[in-house]
Amino acid sequence: MSTWEDLVTTALLGTDRRPPATGGPGRDAPAALLDEAAVATVRRRAGLRPAPAEPRPEPAAEDLRPALPAAAARRLAMLLSDRPGIAAGSRRGTSPDLMELLPQWLAAANARGFAAPPQTLPALLDAARGRTDLRPAALAFAGPRALWLARLNQDWRFALRAAPGGGADLPGPEDTDAIQRLWQEGLFAERVALLAALRARAPEAARELLAGTWATERAEDRLMFLDSLRSGLAAGDEPFLEQALSDRSRNVRTTAAELLSALPGSALAGRMAARAGSCVAVDHTGDGPAIAVEAPPECDPGMERDGVVAKPPAGRGERSWWLGQLVEATPLSTWPARLGGRTPGEIVALPVADGWQGELHAAWCRAAVRQRDAEWARALLGVPAAPEAGGPGAVSLAERAKLLGTLEGPERAGWVAGFIAAHGLSEAFQLLGVCAVPWSASLGRSVVDALNIARDAGSYPWSFSGVMGLAERCLDPAEAGRLDALLAVPDEREDASPGAGGYWAEAFQRLVTTLRLRAAMLTELNPPAP
Amino acid sequence: MTQQGVRWSADQVLALAPDAASRKAGSKLGAAGPWSGAGSCEEGTVWGLCKGSGSKPYQTIVDIADPAGPAYKCSCPSRKFPCKHALGLLLLWAGEDDSVPAVRQPPDWAEQWIAGRRRRAEDKRPADGGSSPAAADPEGARRRAEKRAARVTAGATELEQRLSDLLRGGLAAAEQAGYGLWEETAARMVDAQAPGLAARVRELGAIPGSGPGWPVRLLEECALLHLLVQGWLRRDRLPAGLAATVRSRVGLPAPADGPPVRDRWLVLAQYDTADAKLTTRRIWLHGADSGRTALLLSYGAAGRAPELALPVGLALEAELSAYPGAGQHRAALGERFAAPAPLSTRPPGVPTAQAVARYGEALREDPWLDSVPVTLARVVPVRDGDSWQLADAEGESALPLAPAARSGPGLWRLAALSGGAPVTVFGECGHRGFTPLTAWPQTAGEAVPLC
Structure with a gap:
């Protein structure tokens, strides 16, 4: 009997060259070899033994949240199976875009505190991997088992970075030795996570931790660490930030100055207020009061130290560039006193001499956003129906959207509703994006009315596909009933674009379908009363 | 005896989809929006009108109560079967909301189709009792069988000669000869009406390119092919069971003439493999009462789904007849007695050592067997370097996963379901390792398909 290795060697070389040990050379040698190999093969297979077990993994932490209701679990599977790209290029037709509903579904499930079905975790992690905006909600829903799983698969490492605590559990705020050790020896990502987590719980301690090693950090690391002070920024941070103003790195200096200017009581804010104040004043020499602007003549080293960038971008005059930065970093509360005790509304209404209005108002907008000053934002936004609100006024749409962000939800929605009612949808996309979901009744109604007007005007629905998509996701599902009248295909008018009526009916159909689906989604997540 | 009270789950509906595109299109239609006039009736029929791109909505009807499997009818022009409208309608119905209310009387257009189907079904039934055409001419059938056996014998002898030539010149030379040699030999086996031999020969051609260790695998498969040829040439001297196994391995058709076994057959797994010409669907069943495991095969032309679709987790009350051959599960x-309905029974599991032992025992009856169906109880998926294994939760034994099962979404679903805790896993256990197909969590919970 030959060994298996013998048989393989003989087979590789051929029986002509290497006669098998049994059977002898000649015509029958291959058959004899195959006979023996067949016996050996079946014997080897029949004699298979289990392998020794590797060490078992540490089980995943238990997820104590209640399980999803069955209908909601099925819905989740369906939302996750809708991967973009399978039928790319095809028209959307009347069916909803399921992937776009996933963020809402996740938010609703998280609000109710349900646990993810374990078998959906791979698909959830894959979805979150492809879309960074989904990650926080998806990972919160996926729970502790997803982190356990992510440690086994390179593709899902992002989950460990994104999750607070990452791979290793962060030490508690009182465990100062462990914090110090991790801060001194940890990887950059771990240190950023540690700093952010500590900042959320104990802002002072986080700053002191950072100050301790500040001098030895690399410039790009300093910038990232400094950025994490943005949350929980308080007057106590001023000395540290003030010191960072003389940092070697320009980016660090600029960030420190920006943080300081968001602290209205800081010395930097005071210095900026003094500088800006000397540039802007009320001028009574004309027909009525007006604002006169005298831009700074030079950018001195003091200004530069306070974060003013001396060199303007191409195409901008350097004096107006400096002025913008000074006004932006000045606490808005200084202006009423400086400009004759007027309210923000009155100040914004004042004419500005010599064409400085654009520059000045834009800087005030940036300041209102940075300082989250709702009163100034309101004044700068003006009345939504005002003619200049729709046109290319002093305040751009992007700035408007940011200003709206400083207002409370209902006021924001009301302003946008008024804007749409007066100016239609063509400029509304960015503004709608900052409104809370679901849209308030008045906002929803004005969007639907405006869509209806656009249809009657004879344009094609894809000119409004952005707003349509937002409406599908943001309109209150309760509004679906009011849309039924829009589903019919209207008679085609002569001046309308050919076939537009049918496409509109299709688009509204999709809108209603999506709203119904969202309503069903939310109902499924509400467990029946016991 | 229909189960109209039990609605299917979305997964079970989607398992009917012929391909991924239909699955996606169908799930988009599984919402109330485009549907109107939808309803379902006691007899287990679901219908609805689906608004498409045209002015007239499509009429979609699905008969889920038919024990012979769901039947579909849709006025859309799609050649997919079932079409996306049928899938969407079933999903809507599975969603258990009010969009598909239970109605006493279907609308006329649906009623006509249902009545037509029932009539045809009744017409067909008595015909089944008639004798098959083969029995009508036993002498002719015997002559045909002899003629075919002679051709297979000629093919088998030729194959044996080629194997001898190969071994005389050495496998190393075969690596240079490449795939063409095997393709040609496979074609000769097709001509000899021995499709089983042809398939094995074709697989031989792929082995030299399959990575390190190929000479061992090639010798193994050559030896088993040699064993099969020898078995065929001496089939008269083999025990009846083994002779039947050899005939089926060579590829001779034989009717499934085993005694019918009636049981509640739980669907353990369903998966497709496809080559250039054929899609093969394998469906593993577990008899809830008999404890037997059976395999159903269903075929579809390339790119089309086989017609038989049985979603995992459902059980069907039906009769199965075994195909001849010792150690075969097929x-x-x-006859089916009721539409498939969910069943929470799980097959009883064994530890890993017993699973490989079972494979070893099965080889006694069919030495060409690559794997046997096994349910493993209380195993944990464990990472083993780049690979994975299923380890007994208690004890020191483990089964490595088969190479094809070492990556992909199924593996990760298994790992996620386990979370480091023991699970029950059904799969195929063989010399390449274990291929997990379905898993159940430790606690109560639905079966999770992994394939």
């Missing part, structure tokens, strides 16, 4: 689906 069976034919006979």
Whole structure:
């Protein structure tokens, strides 16, 4: 009997060259070899033994949240199976875009505190991997088992970075030795996570931790660490930030100055207020009061130290560039006193001499956003129906959207509703994006009315596909009933674009379908009363 | 005896989809929006009108109560079967909301189709009792069988000669000869009406390119092919069971003439493999009462789904008849007594050592067997370097996963379901390792398909 290795060697070389040990050379040698190999093969297979077990993994932490209701679990599977790209290029037709509903579904499930079905975790992690905006909600829903799983698969490492605590559990705020050790020896990502987590719980301690090693950090690391002070920024941070103003790195200096200017009581804010104040004043020499602007003549080293960038971008005059930065970093509360005790509304209404209005108002907008000053934002936004609100006024749409962000939800929605009612949808996309979901009744109604007007005007629905998509996701599902009248295909008018009526009916159909689906989604997540 | 009270789950509906595109299109239609006039009736029929791009909505009807499997009818022009409208309608119905209310009387257009189907079904039934055409001419059938056996013998002898030539010159030379040699030999086996031999020969051609260790695998497969040829040439001297196994391995057709076994057959797994010409669907069943495991095969032309679709987790009350051959699991689906309905029974599991032992025992009856169906109880998926294994939760044994099962979404679903805790896993256990197909969590919970 030959060994298996013998048989393989003989087979590789051929029986002509290497006669098998049994059977002898000649015509029958291959058959004899195959006979023996067949016996050996079946014997080897029949004699298979289990392998020794590797060490078992540490089980995943238990997820104590209640399980999803069955209908909601099925819905989740369906939302996750809708991967973009399978039928790319095809028209959307009347069916909803399921992937776009996933963020809402996740938010609703998280609000109710349900646990993810374990078998959906791979698909959830894959979805979150492809879309960074989904990650926080998806990972919160996926729970502790997803982190356990992510440690086994390179593709899902992002989950460990994104999750607070990452791979290793962060030490508690009182465990100062462990914090110090991790801060001194940890990887950059771990240190950023540690700093952010500590900042959320104990802002002072986080700053002191950072100050301790500040001098030895690399410039790009300093910038990232400094950025994490943005949350929980308080007057106590001023000395540290003030010191960072003389940092070697320009980016660090600029960030420190920006943080300081968001602290209205800081010395930097005071210095900026003094500088800006000397540039802007009320001028009574004309027909009525007006604002006169005298831009700074030079950018001195003091200004530069306070974060003013001396060199303007191409195409901008350097004096107006400096002025913008000074006004932006000045606490808005200084202006009423400086400009004759007027309210923000009155100040914004004042004419500005010599064409400085654009520059000045834009800087005030940036300041209102940075300082989250709702009163100034309101004044700068003006009345939504005002003619200049729709046109290319002093305040751009992007700035408007940011200003709206400083207002409370209902006021924001009301302003946008008024804007749409007066100016239609063509400029509304960015503004709608900052409104809370679901849209308030008045906002929803004005969007639907405006869509209806656009249809009657004879344009094609894809000119409004952005707003349509937002409406599908943001309109209150309760509004679906009011849309039924829009589903019919209207008679085609002569001046309308050919076939537009049918496409509109299709688009509204999709809108209603999506709203119904969202309503069903939310109902499924509400467990029946016991 | 219909189960109209039990609605299917979305997964089970989607398992009917012929391909991924239909699955996606169908799930988009599984919302109330485009549907109107939808309803379902006691007899287990679901219908609805689906608004498409045209002015007239499509009429979609699905008969889920038919024990012979769901039947579909849709006025859309799609050649997919079932079409996306049928899938969407079933999903809507599975969603258990009010969009598909239970109605006493279907609308006329649906009623006509249902009545037509029932009539045809009744017309067909008495015909089944008639004798098959083969029995009408036993002498002719015998002559045909002899003629075919002679051709297979000629093919088998030729194959044996080629194997001898190969071994005389050495396998190393075969690596240079490449795939063409095997393709040609496979074609000769097709001509000899021995499709089983042809398939094995074709697989031989792929082995030299399959990575390190190929000479061992090639010798193994050559030896087993040699064993099969020898078995065929001496089939008269083999025990009846083994002779039947050899005939089926060579590829001779044989009717499934085993005694029909009636049981509640739980669907353990369903998966497709496709080559250039054929899609093969394998469906593993577990008899809830008999404890037997059976395999149903269903075929579809390339790119099309086989017609038989049985979603995992459902059980069907039906009769199965085994195909001949010792150690074979393959069976034919006979009469079905009720539409598939969910069943929470799980197959009883064994530890890993017993699973490989079972494979070893099965080889006694069919030495050409690559794997046997096994349910493993209380195993934990464990990472083993780049690979994975299923380890007994208690004890020191483990089964490595088969190479094809070492990556992909199924593996990760298994790992996620386990979370480091023991699970029950059904799969195929063989010399390449274990291929997990379905898993159940430790606690109560639905079966999770992994394939």
